[in-house]
Amino acid sequence: MTGFALRRIAIGIPVILGVTAIIFFVLRVLPGSPVDAITQGTPTTAAERHNIIVEFGLDKPVLSQYVSFLWNALHGSFGTSFETREPVLSQIDGQAGATVQLAAAAMVLTVLLGVGLGALAALCRDTPVDAAVRAVSMLGSSVPIIVTGPLLILVFSFTVHLFPANGSGTPAELVLPAVALALFSSGVIIRLVRNSMLEVANQDFVVALRAKGTGPARIWLRHILRNALVPAVTMLGVQLGGLLSGAVIAETVFGRQGLGSLLVTSIQDKDYPMVQAIVLIVATAYVVLNIGVDLTYAWLDPRVRAS
Amino acid sequence: MTRLSWLRAHLLVLAAIAFLVLLAGWALVPSLFTSGSPTAVNPVASLLGPSAQYPLGTDQYGRSIYTELVYGTRPALEVGVAATLLGGVTGSVIGIIGGYLGGWADLLVMRLIDILLALPGLFLALIFIAALPRTLPNEILAISIASVPAFARVLRGQALQVRSLPFIAAATVTGVRRGTIVWRHVIPNCLAPASVLAAVNVGVAIVVAASLSFLGLGPSEPVLDWGALIASGEGYIDKDWWISVFPGVTVTLLVIAVSIIGDRLRDVMEPAHG
Amino acid sequence: MGEGTLLEVRDLTISHRGAGLVRDVSFDVGPGEVVCLVGESGSGKTLTGRAVLGLLRYASQLRVSGTIGFGGRDLNSLPERELRRVRGAQIGMIFQDPVAALDPVIRVGSQIAEALGARRSAARVTELLTQVGITDPELRARQFPHEISGGMCQRVLIAIALAGQPRLLIADEPTTALDVTIQAQVLDLLAALRRERDLSVLLITHDLGVAAQLADRILVMYAGSIVESAPAAQFFAEPAHPYSQGLLRAVPRVDVPLAGRLPAIPGSVPEAADRPPGCPFHPRCDRALDVCRTRPPELEPVASGLVACHAVNVPAAQP
Numbered sequence: 001m002t003g004f005a006l007r008r009i010a011i012g013i014p015v016i017l018g019v020t021a022i023i024f025f026v027l028r029v030l031p032g033s034p035v036d037a038i039t040q041g042t043p044t045t046a047a048e049r050h051n052i053i054v055e056f057g058l059d060k061p062v063l064s065q066y067v068s069f070l071w072n073a074l075h076g077s078f079g080t081s082f083e084t085r086e087p088v089l090s091q092i093d094g095q096a097g098a099t100v101q102l103a104a105a106a107m108v109l110t111v112l113l114g115v116g117l118g119a120l121a122a123l124c125r126d127t128p129v130d131a132a133v134r135a136v137s138m139l140g141s142s143v144p145i146i147v148t149g150p151l152l153i154l155v156f157s158f159t160v161h162l163f164p165a166n167g168s169g170t171p172a173e174l175v176l177p178a179v180a181l182a183l184f185s186s187g188v189i190i191r192l193v194r195n196s197m198l199e200v201a202n203q204d205f206v207v208a209l210r211a212k213g214t215g216p217a218r219i220w221l222r223h224i225l226r227n228a229l230v231p232a233v234t235m236l237g238v239q240l241g242g243l244l245s246g247a248v249i250a251e252t253v254f255g256r257q258g259l260g261s262l263l264v265t266s267i268q269d270k271d272y273p274m275v276q277a278i279v280l281i282v283a284t285a286y287v288v289l290n291i292g293v294d295l296t297y298a299w300l301d302p303r304v305r306a307s
Numbered sequence: 308m309t310r311l312s313w314l315r316a317h318l319l320v321l322a323a324i325a326f327l328v329l330l331a332g333w334a335l336v337p338s339l340f341t342s343g344s345p346t347a348v349n350p351v352a353s354l355l356g357p358s359a360q361y362p363l364g365t366d367q368y369g370r371s372i373y374t375e376l377v378y379g380t381r382p383a384l385e386v387g388v389a390a391t392l393l394g395g396v397t398g399s400v401i402g403i404i405g406g407y408l409g410g411w412a413d414l415l416v417m418r419l420i421d422i423l424l425a426l427p428g429l430f431l432a433l434i435f436i437a438a439l440p441r442t443l444p445n446e447i448l449a450i451s452i453a454s455v456p457a458f459a460r461v462l463r464g465q466a467l468q469v470r471s472l473p474f475i476a477a478a479t480v481t482g483v484r485r486g487t488i489v490w491r492h493v494i495p496n497c498l499a500p501a502s503v504l505a506a507v508n509v510g511v512a513i514v515v516a517a518s519l520s521f522l523g524l525g526p527s528e529p530v531l532d533w534g535a536l537i538a539s540g541e542g543y544i545d546k547d548w549w550i551s552v553f554p555g556v557t558v559t560l561l562v563i564a565v566s567i568i569g570d571r572l573r574d575v576m577e578p579a580h581g
Numbered sequence: 582m583g584e585g586t587l588l589e590v591r592d593l594t595i596s597h598r599g600a601g602l603v604r605d606v607s608f609d610v611g612p613g614e615v616v617c618l619v620g621e622s623g624s625g626k627t628l629t630g631r632a633v634l635g636l637l638r639y640a641s642q643l644r645v646s647g648t649i650g651f652g653g654r655d656l657n658s659l660p661e662r663e664l665r666r667v668r669g670a671q672i673g674m675i676f677q678d679p680v681a682a683l684d685p686v687i688r689v690g691s692q693i694a695e696a697l698g699a700r701r702s703a704a705r706v707t708e709l710l711t712q713v714g715i716t717d718p719e720l721r722a723r724q725f726p727h728e729i730s731g732g733m734c735q736r737v738l739i740a741i742a743l744a745g746q747p748r749l750l751i752a753d754e755p756t757t758a759l760d761v762t763i764q765a766q767v768l769d770l771l772a773a774l775r776r777e778r779d780l781s782v783l784l785i786t787h788d789l790g791v792a793a794q795l796a797d798r799i800l801v802m803y804a805g806s807i808v809e810s811a812p813a814a815q816f817f818a819e820p821a822h823p824y825s826q827g828l829l830r831a832v833p834r835v836d837v838p839l840a841g842r843l844p845a846i847p848g849s850v851p852e853a854a855d856r857p858p859g860c861p862f863h864p865r866c867d868r869a870l871d872v873c874r875t876r877p878p879e880l881e882p883v884a885s886g887l888v889a890c891h892a893v894n895v896p897a898a899q900p
Binding site for chain 1: 418419421422423424425426427428429430433434435436437438439514517518521522523524534537538540541544545548551552555556558559562563566
Binding site for chain 3: 203204205207208209210211212213214215218223226227230300301302303
């Protein structure tokens with residue numbers, strides 16, 4: 001198992017490196033002159049422009065800027081914001097918490113809904129319950145967050161006054177955004193768990209279990225569900241990406257102060273160091289989490305560990 | 308099968324196709340479907356609910372939501388189709404090269420896909436949106452780049468599978484040139500999963516574009532697109548809900564229609580899925 | 582329920598949408614007896630084996646009728662909860678593909694312990710593994726099914742089947758998926774277990790060699806019915822039914838040089854829906870009489886066994 005883990009981590013490192021390259025070069029090379037981004041169109045003298053260039057190290061060759069970027073990143077410094085002239089990390093620090101909370105809550109809900117409803121649909125196969133669950137999951141994964149968000153707000157904040165529509169401080173404010181995200185990403189999981197369970201139920205070892213005298217509860221929960229979770233876990237890794245993207249949108253819809261809304265404003269302000277830092281952090285977190293998913297997958301299915 | 312039973316069996320797909328045809332009509336000849344102007348401001352009629360005159364209500368500037376919806380269809384479909392075509396073809400080519408050639412090419416392709424996928428969903432598009440001026444073509448470029456990894460991965464898998472089929476070995480052994488093999492055998496066999504993915508991707512691309520507009524990161528021209536509509540209605544959601552809800556429903560129906568077609572394509576092309 | 586009969590199957594009929602896959606099958610298994618159900622694929626022997634334990638209840642399109650007498654009760658009409666108590670504890674079963682018959686994500690030892698139920702313990706698991714001839718049982722118990730060989734998996738399945746100390750073991754093609762040398766080992770194991778525990782075995786197989794090694798009595802199934810029942814010795818010396826004769830003629834012999842091609846039975850087993858009227862075997866039979874085409878034969882006594890054939894006294898056509 002440790003060999004497997006080490007191999008996954010070894011593959012992850014060049015990927016992260018590649019990601020930093022893409023982020024850096026796209027944001028450094030494409031925009032044309034970053035000086036204009038920094039000055040935001042206010043008229044500047046040639047001397048002022050020169051100072052800016054030196055201040056942000058823009059006169060050095062791009063490759064060496066990249067290397068310094070990496071070097072600094074490894075030491076925890078992501079540069080200075082074009083906008084505020086403050087270190088980028090300090091701003092991110094403050095906002096990251098709300099995003100992590102949202103992503104975690106949404107993930108937990110997705111797993112609960114996905115496995116719970118998926119198993120329910122499998123057990124009640126071909127009954128109205130099954131059809132209802134499948135229809136709801138299809139609908140859920142089709143409705144984009146920019147639509148579910150306002151709808152949830154309309155129903156649960158304004159019509160029923162159950163949950164607040166905005167804010168990132170209290171747990172109650174987590175509910176609607178997490179539900180919006182979970183509704184979207186659990187759709188795929190529900191269908192996958194259902195189909196996976198039904199496939200497993202047809203396998204030979206289930207007949208053998210019955211011949212052994214094992215009871216149905218044990219067969220479904222300990223054996224079938226456990227086997228069905230294996231492909232579901234890989235899908236969770238994929239959905240995680242969607243959750244992170246969705247969080248960016250959800251934060252704007254629900255007025256939360258997090259990395260997502262910070263990213264959006266930074267893009268609007270053309271604050272490249274900030275955009276770089278946020279995207280890099282999110283990408284690294286995503287790669288690490290995916291390694292976690294792979295490890296969970298290997299733990300669940302011992303046949304994978306050999307590869 | 309009688310006509311009626313054929314209709315019933317295919318009802319869902321037919322409805323989906325009909326809906327898409329309607330939207331295509333809205334996109335191509337909007338003036339046929341609505342008489343008003345999407346941009347003319349009419350303060351007298353502001354914030355009216357759905358009625359005979361304004362079937363979907365009006366927004367805060369007195370413009371008919373229905374009219375705005377119709378005129379907003381063209382940018383939405385343009386982005387969806389163009390991004391899918393561009394990203395799809397690029398991704399497919401990359402994937403097929405890696406899957407069919409194997410060796411170093413494949414290793415390179417796999418790493419590239421891994422790196423692109425490390426930026427989940429929206430983020431890959433966002434860095435390009437951040438770096439480039441805010442125009443429609445640039446948005447299409449950004450979203451197509453974000454579509455590349457999915458196509459590359461699927462087509463690589465398909466090319467790998469096709470490569471190991473006996474008739475490919477037979478063709479190679481009898482001296483058929485590699486290029487010909489790819490053109491006449493590999494590519495036709497890869498069209499099926501590519502089209503299934505493309506169908507779904509159009510829906511995804513349109514949602515991404517709408518989400519970008521919602522966030523205020525869409526192209527500065529044209530101003531009128533579904534995402535922007537939904538965003539502008541958010542502040543009024545408690546009383547004048549129709550501003551956000553109707554465009555939302557339209558987008559959702561589009562996504563559903565496109566998934567239905569994608570599912571049906573898959574059933575038709577890959578009967579192995581049971 | 583006859584004295585000394587462990588399993589009494591009467592008029593077992595299994596049908597799928599009206600087509601009879603197994604028709605009016607009746608047989609007994611006595612204590613400590615090895616009864617071998619022999620037939621080609623499509624003969625209905627696997628379905629019969631599964632029907633005994635009620636495993637066909639989960640296939641909604643199959644209808645099972647008849648009685649399955651065991652321990653004074655009819656298993657076919659037993660409610661699910663009671664039947665579960667019979668499975669494993671009184672009747673055990675092993676299957677054709679041993680690796681596929683085990684849960685791939687759970688360790689072998691746990692799966693054996695599961696069969697032990699309330700009496701589970703590491704010591705008992707090790708004991709069972711040793712009894713089926715597995716060396717280094719503690720190591721094996723911790724392994725997963727894909728880590729051990731096919732032959733060893735089959736021994737594990739036997740261990741699981743024995744955990745409940747059953748009186749009858751149903752073995753559905755237990756050696757078909759194994760190498761010939763391993764086959765012999767598994768059969769030896771079954772023979773030893775049968776002697777030591779007075780275990781009855783219902784052995785289902787298409788391989789006459791396997792049957793010859795283990796069986797006390799042979800039941801030949803063809804197209805869903807039993808066509809011959811005989812003690813093993815008699816069966817191999819003087820098979821009565823034309824189909825049995827054809828089967829034995831087709832087995833290559835080591836003591837006589839091969840002269841020309843192996844005599845095969847012409848034609849193939851009919852599908853359930855295409856069964857001809859009268860005797861199901863008559864289209865392929867070399868001595869079919871007119872009555873064979875219209876009236877299905879009943880099982881009649883012949884020597885120490887039973888045969889369902891109108892032409893049983895007609896000599897075989899000369900090759």
